[in-house]
Amino acid sequence: MGDAIRHLVIAPILLPLAVGAFMLLLDERRRLTKIALSLATVLAVLVMAIALVVHVDTPSGDRWSSLIVYPLGNWPPPFGIVLVADRLSALMVLVTAVLGCATLLFAMARWHKAGPRFYTLFLLLLTGLNGAFLTGDLFNLFVFFEILLAASYGLVLHGSGTARVKAGLHYIPINLVASSLFLIGVSLIYGVTGTLNMADLGRLVPTLPDDTRVFFEAGAAVLGVAFLVKAGMWPLSFWLPTTYAASCAPIAAMFAIMTKVGIYVILRLFLLCFGDGAGASADFGAEWLYYGGMATIAFGGIGVLASQSMQRLGGYSVLVSSGTLLAAIGTTNSAVISGALFYLVTSTFTIGAYFLLVELIERGRQAGADVLAVTMEVFGDPEEDIEEEEEEVGVAIPAAIAVLGGAFLACTALLAGMPPLSGFIAKFAMLSALINEAGDIPPSHWALVILLILSGLATLIAMTRTGMRTLWGPDEIAIPRVRAIEAMPVAALLLICVSMTVLGGPAMRYMEATAQLLYWPQIYAQDVLGAATPVVPATGGQP
């Protein structure tokens, strides 16, 4: 394979960036060219992501997994910036690419017309996401975070409207402050350790003397707060449901992966720097993640029950899923984390599909129908008493409603973690890992088990109520006009979840191997720093 496969690491970042920049030159009216270009780009990124996953999954030498290190500008790490594709980042890039394909297809039906420069912003978001997953350097991570955030600011406002501008007014400053915290954390860590390379950092942590260790941990904590804002941990998450509810459907679906970026970075840095081999710093902050995650699940669960619109319900489901993941990371148990990785993939696709689906369902209803339905539930319909008995025995269900209802049902099962779909497998894997721990199970883990089951119940109740109110209940429902290109992405995302059920074995094995590898930061560090040999022998100066 040689060099070609190594260049594959940078391609998912460069290609969307280049095409996105090129499309700025095209006139806004040449939509067909833009559609073709961006679709080709996203599909190419998908193919690359699959190639990456296949490559890191093939054993090489004495290892059962291989890792690609790509030194930018051929400067050897830790002095130069590296891109690293290991099992976890390749998986995240694949999830992003799949979700990107689905949302782009959906947006092509009509949303891309709602504002200028949609495709460029979309591709830049993809650039930032892929970069954040593939980078092996903290400051580079900051740069890619800013790229994806800048694109997301534009996309939140896409389609305009007062609600979106108001949501953006909160979303942007919160993220700017989080970015400042990010910088403070990064510079504190640099001031203490003198390196920004993640692998080098993981190697240095156990050797830190006690008086500087305090500063390192303070830096890591500040950095953690910045990522937790993005991941939406309670109490840093009040902006999230409003923003997700306000943004247009394909963007909200794409944002399903945005909270996962925060989770990904926490997972990576936590296990690299504060794993079992970190000496005095081992498991630093694990309790915060654990209890913070549990608080987020509780907050999300209450929010799901309380939300009156379908978009807000989706926003709170995002909170439930990120809370679950944070708590799972906080358990510092590799079996729980492998279940959590499975959950991460499933919940991302499910929430993406849900946001797309909501837009299709909402199309058939008049504005304010939710509030009306709730008031009717509480106060009763004044006209209900004088209503005549209905004559007809059966009502023919229109095909569109049947399809949407079926998809909604699948989303319900997935979000609540009910059998038979993959949401159940994910939750079951986490729960069984929690219960099957060696020795006594601490009460705090029982609390998480109960909370996970209760949050599933809350989601089930809320989704069933919403489904009955919108799809089943109404006497007359305007049949939404759904185009095939809009139904297809929803179906595709749900089909992936179904196939993750059928192929649960291989998928779970990949996640288990990934989780176990995360527990060997030494291997990661050795691969990244030991493989300092440049792609082409460097003839330049020394750092």
Next chain:
Amino acid sequence: MEVMLAIGIGVFAASGVWLLLRPRTYQVIIGLSLISYAVNIFIFSMGRVKMDAPPVLTPGIVADPAKLADPVPQALVLTAIVIGFAMTALFLVVLLAARGRTGTDHVDGREVE
């Protein structure tokens, strides 16, 4: 000098946070700018405070690395300034859009009675 720097960063950050919590959008953006100044100086100080130390080696001259200023924080600050600047500009546009749409410069989009 370290004390001066620390006090400067503290004053910038404190004023920034106070302004950020104000209800007017203009105050928020000035607060964000002040915070980013504080952060930039903070990054600088993480390379250790040194006087008259060059950040790059002169070719052909053997130099003691301990007498050089750390160039990495300078590179980081440069990147952070550019990004912070761009984000402030972007946020300013959103502020104008919000002002035009809601008719008020309150951060919630409506005046509190």
